[in-house]
Amino acid sequence: MISVELDKSYPNCRVLTGAKLEVAPGTVHALVGENGAGKSTLVKIVAGILPADRGTLTIGGANIPLASWDRRLARRAHVSIVQQHGAFAGSLSVVENAVLGAEPTKHGVLDLKPTATALAALGDKLGLAIDPWARVDRLSLGAAQRAEIVTALHVGAKLLILDEPTAVLAPVEVEGLLKMMKGLAQAGTTIVFVTHKLDEVRAAAHAVTVLRAGKTVATFERSEDTAAIARAMVGGELPGQSSIAEPGGDAKIALALRGVSVAAEGALASIDMEVRAGELVGVAGVDGNGQRELALAIAGLVAHTGTISLAGRDLSGRTPRERLAAGLAHVPEDRQHGGLVLDASIADNLTLGRADITGRFRIDRGAVAKFADARIAELDIRPASRDAIARSLSGGNQQKIVIGRELSRPNLAAVIAAQPTRGVDLGAVARIHGQLRAAAKGGAGVLVISADLDELLALCHRVVVMLRGKIVGERAGAALREQGARAALGEWMTGTRGAA
């Protein structure tokens, strides 16, 4: 049905380098890979949403000129995509969305009835009950997605791309969706199914393509051997050695969590965890499995139950300020919304909330300048000017500011660093890792949350895996350095290996 081979770069970042995908007609083809592997980019290019840099695209035997390939042409070629976050306009009804851009009229007046009837009938036929007149913003995420799928098929999709369709669905809905995909394939529709959950792949896919770091690293004609697929996803290389010694058995507990839960949709379910002084602990997992809530709960930025203690002191119910004062450092996940005030200078960002540098009320400008210059030199922040506005810096340099502010706190007892090197260039990664190691060496317990398994294996003494708000697996010490550790972690991440 389709065959593609693509390259795609953004400024400072190569997303796809010779990514290949071949899909046979009438099959469900799974496209899997870790976060940031380039899955979404690849399918968006096929659907005409993003332009490719170069490559080839063949659909139904016809060679497609990529330069002019866009959404409109894709639709004409019967290629439809249901995107991760939905593309329907919320304030319109399902049927209004379905006709958007090609509204049917009768005597010059908008005539939605025939389309609505057809949509409902098609939905019934597929076993996807939808209400064409319902406003999209009043539907559950699952119902809205069903409506998008039915609409895509109504307009005649022969190739249907589903980009992480199960991310927003309840387990029962997932089952229904997987069944429906197989049914559609039997009826002749070709489906590309983007996911990183291997149990879904095993349940629904006929064939599998694995992307890693923008490259196609493996294809499987069958979907049963999920262990092999997981190995291909995370790569089989041996992890680098953590360069600092593990803390001794008598090291104090720096950070302890007991039964910590965050209510919102079971985002975090009764987490127990300990980080010893001098220990680097990694939290692995596919994005959205509670890691974000874990960081926010520890920092006191989200309401939680259970107890969180820092160096033996109970901090539950304390404000973020009190927690920071007690010796916590928090590197927020999103440096641009939460980590930095983008319109403020480097010096201001380095000293935000740091009363130990600025003074309590009147800002000690000499001390601020001295402190800022020291951090700029230590982390090689560029431009090396404390008055430069944070917004004008590259992502890596912005992240260095956050690291510089947080890891230089006095009396550091514990560090929680969420995605500390996401979207950061290699030089900055090395500096940031250096700072995290230095914090651990200085006696802090360091918790690193990352979607990048390589990073955690290179940095941490111990790695735990989170899935659906729980810790489902853990590897430490020698077991973390074994050949099979990576695959085991990968299987925990994707839910193909039972909780340890």
Place this chain on the structure above:
Amino acid sequence: MIASSRDPNREALAVAIALLASLAIGSALMLVAGKAPGHVWWLMVQRTLFTDAYSLGQVFYKATALVLTGLSVSIALDAGLFNIGGEGMVIAGVVACAVTGAALPQGTPSIIAIPLCIVVSAVAGAAIGALIGVMRVWRGAHEVITSIMLNAIVAGVALWIGNELLFQNGTTTGPPIAPGAELPQLGFGGSSANLSVVLALAAVVALWWLRSRTTWGQALLAVGRDPAAARATGISVGRVQIYAMIAAGALAGLAATNFVMGHKHAFEEGLGRGVGFLGISAALLGRMNPFGIVAASLLLGFLSSGGLAVAQEVPKELTEMLQGVVVLAVASAGPIARRYGKASS
């Protein structure tokens, strides 16, 4: 200092574009009214700034209140809140100041009466600000809605207090304040300009210092620019927003000293009306910078006073429209200057 992060060249460019546009539109309006624009503009400048001391004094009188209400808007916006409750805050200050001043014994010395009335004005305005801030932070009620509503409520309450307690035999004027509470006039041909101008300038300097030199100012601006970052670094966003609204209320309330202690020496129906809203214009035109607000207030005061000075030549309404034109021009010039600034850099 976080406040310095706006590009000053671009800000100046925006204001320059706006003022030129206002000049052009004002000239067009004068042409429509059948007057030679050059002549009218010249008369306005000549009378207000050079020949008529009274008109110049009135510029300072009007600008004094605008500086305070302008600062009120800007400090709230620093914390990410749009304060349009200036009207209510000023009126609350006027009522409180006049009632306190009138309640003082006739012989109260200035050293007691003046500070007391100043504090009372600020506290009355601050109370309104606190209410808006608390409703926003604790209940999530949007400050624009609550401040509009409070403007109407305070105006109603003020009139009711006037009718029930203050207005003397058939007038809409209350009893005079104690002579010790009166602020000295500055002269200028018998104009209303008075010593509260010092208070306004002190507020300008104080706010500039707070914003740029203290952790309080750093926290304030961080909350306004990125509440998530402020929270993550241990700043209590809600508390800062409430404090900012209290300060905003106090600043607007202080405008009462200009009207009651410096000019009318009594409560009067309608006293102080309009400066709350015009303060928004002063803040916009001054680009939220304390010193910019002084310049903007002087300009708006000039348009108002100068309009009266040339009232025989062009209708007063025309120069009142000009104040609106200036604000519209400033509001639309920001994006234009941004685009131009981008294209040229």
